[in-house]
Amino acid sequence: MPQEPQTAGAGALLAILRDGRARTRAELVQLTGLARSTVSQRLDALMQDGWVVPTEDAIASGGRPAVAFVFNESVRVVLAADLGATHARLAVLDLGMSVLAEKAVELHVDKGPRETLDRVVVEFEELLGGLGRDLAQVCGVGVGLPGPVDHSTGRPANPPIMPGWDAFPVPEWLGERLGAPVLVDNDVNIMALGEHWTVGGNTDHLIFIKIGTGIGCGIISGRRLHRGAQGAAGDVGHIQVVSASEEVCRCGNVGCLEAVASGASMAAALRAEGVEAEGSRDVVTLLRAGDTRAARLIRQAGREVGGVMAAIVNFFNPSTIVIGGDIAEAGEHVLAGVREAIYSRSLPLATQHLTIRASRLGDRAGVIGAAAMVVEHVLAPDTIDQSVQTPPVDPAALGG
Ligand SMILES: [Zn+2]
Numbered sequence: 001m002p003q004e005p006q007t008a009g010a011g012a013l014l015a016i017l018r019d020g021r022a023r024t025r026a027e028l029v030q031l032t033g034l035a036r037s038t039v040s041q042r043l044d045a046l047m048q049d050g051w052v053v054p055t056e057d058a059i060a061s062g063g064r065p066a067v068a069f070v071f072n073e074s075v076r077v078v079l080a081a082d083l084g085a086t087h088a089r090l091a092v093l094d095l096g097m098s099v100l101a102e103k104a105v106e107l108h109v110d111k112g113p114r115e116t117l118d119r120v121v122v123e124f125e126e127l128l129g130g131l132g133r134d135l136a137q138v139c140g141v142g143v144g145l146p147g148p149v150d151h152s153t154g155r156p157a158n159p160p161i162m163p164g165w166d167a168f169p170v171p172e173w174l175g176e177r178l179g180a181p182v183l184v185d186n187d188v189n190i191m192a193l194g195e196h197w198t199v200g201g202n203t204d205h206l207i208f209i210k211i212g213t214g215i216g217c218g219i220i221s222g223r224r225l226h227r228g229a230q231g232a233a234g235d236v237g238h239i240q241v242v243s244a245s246e247e248v249c250r251c252g253n254v255g256c257l258e259a260v261a262s263g264a265s266m267a268a269a270l271r272a273e274g275v276e277a278e279g280s281r282d283v284v285t286l287l288r289a290g291d292t293r294a295a296r297l298i299r300q301a302g303r304e305v306g307g308v309m310a311a312i313v314n315f316f317n318p319s320t321i322v323i324g325g326d327i328a329e330a331g332e333h334v335l336a337g338v339r340e341a342i343y344s345r346s347l348p349l350a351t352q353h354l355t356i357r358a359s360r361l362g363d364r365a366g367v368i369g370a371a372a373m374v375v376e377h378v379l380a381p382d383t384i385d386q387s388v389q390t391p392p393v394d395p396a397a398l399g400g
Contacts, residue, residue, distance in 0.1 A: 008032060008034055008038070009042070009381055009384070009385040010042040010045050010046050010384055010385055010388045011379075011380065011381025011382060011383065011384030011385040011388075012032065012381045013028060013032065013039070013042045013043065013046065013052075014046055014051055014052065014071065014379065014381070014384050015379070015381050016028065016031055016032070017052060017069065017070060017071040018071050018379065020070070020071065020073075020096070021070075022055045022068035022069060022070040023068055023069060023070075024066040024067065024068045024069075025039055025040060025043070025066070025067070025069075026066065028043070028069075043069055045388040045389055046384075046388060047069075048388070048389070049075075049387070049388050050072055050075040050076075051071070051072060051075060051384070051388070052069050052070065052071060052072060053069070053070060053072045054067050054068070054069055054070075055067075055068045055069065055070050071095075071096075072095075073094045073095045073096035073098070074094050074095070074096075075095065076094075076095060076137055076138065076139035076378075077092050077093065077094055077095075077100065077128070077131075077133055077137050077138055077139070078092070078093045078094075078095065078138070078139060078140055078141070078142065078371045078374045078375060078378075079091075079092060079124050079127075079128075079138055079140075079141040079142070079178065079180075080092075080093060080141075080142045080143075080366075080367040080368075080370035080371040080374070081120050081124075081141070081142070081143045081144070081367070081370065082143075082144045082187060082190065082366025082367045082370060083107065083109055083116070083120075083143065083144060083145055083146060083187070084109075084146050084187065085108070085109055085110070085146050085161050085213070086106065086107070086108050086109075087104060087105070087106055087107060088104070088105050088107040088120065088123075089102065089103070089104045089105075089363060089364070089366060089367050090102065090103055090104075090105065090120065090123050090124060090127060090367070091103075091127075091364075091367040091371065092124075092127050092128060092131060092133070093367075093368075093371040095139075095375055095378075095379065097197065097368065097371060097372065097375065099364070099367070099368075100131055101127045101128075101130055101131050102127070102364075102367065103123065103127065104363070105119075105123060107119055107120075109145075109146060109161070109162050109165070110161065110162065110163055112163065112164035112165070113162075113164060113165050113168040113170065113173070114173075117170065117173055117174055120143075120174070121174070121177045121178065124141075124178065135178060135179050135180070136179070138178060138179065138180045139180060139181075139374075139378045140180050140181050140182070140183065140374035140375075140377060140378045141174055141175075141178055141180050141181070141182040141183070141374065142182075142183050142184075142190065142369075142370030142371055142372075142373045142374040143170060143174070143182060143183070143184045143185075143370060144184075144185060144186065144187040144189075144190035144191070144366045144367075144369070144370050145159065145162070145165075145170070145184060145185075145186060145187060146159070146161060146162065146186070146187050147159025147160060147161060147162050147165070147186060148186055148231060148232065149184050149185050149186045149231060150230075150231055151184075151185055151227055151231050153169075153171075154169075154170050154171035154182065154183065154184035155167045155168060155169060155170060155171075155184075156168060156170070157231070160250075170182065170184050171183070171184055181374075181377070181378070183370075183373050183374055183377060185225075185227075185370075185373065186216075186231075187210070187366055188208065188210045188216040188217060188218045188234060189218045189225055189227065189234070189369075190218075190365075190366050190369035190370045190373060191208055191210060191218060191324055191359075191361075191365040191366050191369050192206065192207075192208035192217070192218025192219065192220055192225065192322075192369065193218070193220070193225060193368075193369035193370075193372045193373055194361050194364070194365040194366060194367070194368035194369030194370075194372060195208050195322045195324070195359060195360065195361060195365055195369070196208075196220045196223070196369075196372075197368060197369065197372040198360050198361060198368075199320065201223075203220075203223075203319055203320050204220075204221075204222055204223050204319065205220065205221055205222070205316070205317065205318045205319050205320075206219075206220040206318055206319070206320045206321075206322065207219055207220075207309070207312065207316070207318045207320070207321045207322070208220075208322045208324055208359075208365075209236070209305065209309065209321065209322070209323055209324070209325075210324050210325035210328075211261065211262065211263065211280075211301065211305060211323065211324075211325045211326070211327035211328060211334065212262070212263050212280050212325035212326045212327065213262060213263050213264045213279060213280055213326075214237050214250075214258055214262050214264065215236060215237035215257055215258045215261060215262050215305065215325075216234055216235055216236065216237055217234040217236050217312075218234055219233055219234050219316070221316075236257060236308055236309075236312070237256060237257055237258035237262065238251050238253065238256045238257070238258060239256070239257050239308050240253075240255045240256065240257075241255060241256070241257050241260065241261075241304055241307060241308065242255075243260060243304065244256060244257070244259045244260040244304075247259035247260055247265070250264075257304060257305065257308050260300075260301070260304050261300075261301035261302075261304040261305050262280070262301075263279055263280020263281075263283055263325075263326055263327050264279060264280065266280070266283045266294070266297045266298065266301060266327075267279050267280065267282055267283055269297055270282075270283065270286065270293060270294065270297065273293060275291070275293060275294075277294075279326075280325070280326035280327055281326050283297065283298065283326075283327065283330075284298075284326060284327065284329045284330050287330050287333060295333055298327065298330045298333045298334050298337075299333055299334070299336065299337045300337065301327065301334065301337065302333070302334040302335065302336060302337020302338045302340075302341075303337040303338070303340060303341045304337075304341075305323075305334075305337070305338055305341075306337055306338035306339065306340060306341025306342045306345075307341045307345065309321060309338060309341070309342050310341055310342045310344075310345035310346045311345075313342055313346040313347075313350050313351065313354065314346050314347055314350055317350050318354070319353060319354065319355065320354070320355045320356075320357070321338075321342075321354065321355070321356045321357075322357060322358070322359050322360075323335060323338060323356070323357070323358050323359065324358070324359035324361075324362075324365055328358050328359055328362075329362075331358060335356065335357070335358060338356060339356050342354070342356065
């Protein structure tokens, strides 16, 4: 006897409606191959939890108007936090990924997990209060951290700039206080998710490279984040480059990309020439003020990053490379170097349709990506099927 198709649950119906188009029962019957009575049961279950609402305007079909149903993006909200070393961006989004409220705050992760996350909870409550919403409407929380994270547990794994955070149970700690599931990943991965969300279904393979204090990249392969066996995928900052053969990296090795092309290394090079520069933002500020030394360093950094990316393009064949992080603010100054190296050293077939561009989301990439990670989890058909109450399918209705 044929089984009810896997795509038959309430979650699968919701997945169809998530594109924002209203559909009638008849259209949903046609799209799913389910019996009309089964579609009605699923819709009732989804409406009971508010995931789906009937639209105001009925759609005319065959002379008689029929009720249509649409995904209710505002039924729940998502909380997103992108924590950097000294600053954090926090946002409340709806399920359609619209930012309802956001703020940037000074927050030092080296104060340890409890003090930092306490503040995150307070800021989230304030943002929700400003919207007239409360924690009961939160369906999930996404957090990006500036260090390695074991994605399966959501716990930081020996993060170099986060004393006291190693193996701290971030999801449990926040989940207890916010009353919703919490997903945690490193900042570059969530930024890659954010940029991939902006291009949606048009891009299967994308590399997001962040050039800030350090250098790292997030990999979208087949529309999914590729984290690797231990979550260490994308750590391109410590790939060896020839021009850095004399430079000692913060990791202890000699010759890393980060030692010549990161914001920290460029600031150090400027200081060695007597120019005041503390970090990556200062390098960009100097560039904008017309400093030719900063311009030269940024162009060279672009070429160094491009050289490593050229190898990655040959190996991985992405369709899009997005440059983000503070140094991406240098725009064409850094992109020109990246393009130059990639086009001169990658195989023509791999670069034929390759797009290399700056981040579209800028500072927002992290919170958008953190929210996208949560929405994909919360609205996954399996998760929805478990959360809504649907009566067992009447065998007589199958195939009807
Ligand atoms: Zn290194």
